Amino acid sequence: MSIDDFKSQGRRKMLVDLLISKGIENQQVLHAINEIPRHLFLDSAFSEYAYVDEAFPIAAGQTISHPYTVAFQTQLLDIQPMDKVLEIGTGSGYQTAVLVAMGAEVFTIERQKELFDFSKIILKNIRFEPRYQTYGDGYKGLPTYAPFDKILVTAGAPEIPKELLKQLKIGGIMVIPIGDKSQKMMTIIRLDETNFEMFEFGSFQFVPMLESREK
Secondary structure (H helix, E strand, O other): OOOOOOOHHHHHHHHHHHHHOOOOOOOHHHHHHHHHHHHOOOOOOOOHHHOHHHHOHHHHHEOOOOOEEEEHHHHHOOOOOOOOOEEEOOOOOOHHHHHHHHHOOOEEEOOOHHHHHHHHHHHHOOOOOOOOOEEEEEEOOHHHHEEEEEEOOEEEEEEHHHHHHHHHHEEEEEEEEEEOOOEEEEEEEEEOOOOEEEEEEEEOOOOOOOOOOOO
């Protein structure tokens, strides 16, 4: 595993400056991006480009999102210290680490065993471990630990999973990309037991959220 050297730290600072130029304003988000060594979450073949604003392939046919996408979704979540956050799609663990760095209490689910195993090791190694990490079906969420202040979905869902809506606290925020080949970034605010308010924030491209195991 490559170390977090001065060169990497300098590149992270340049990445933060780029994100600011692209409209990311939340200082906590920018601080977390500056703190997390993204190169450790990538295959060594791509580590030289870890602080370019691009997505890269990771294991199991998945991708690590553009840093801008990570920052944009995280900014929409409006994370407050000790927010209880459900993350659907741990992936390599990079987004998880950003949430942990912001002081959130993170509960995260990954559907791909290979990624679950990888992310568990890397997050422990860099000491940004979530409160709870599991291998399972993101469509089901984690009802045992609900309700959540915030829910973040990091894969494209064809529609909003109803089970996840049930697990969102009243006043809570869900950020989710909705669509098939490309997605609209949506925020969903739970107003009360039955009513939700939705907002749309432009088009993005994510790998698809995998179908649930049980119909």
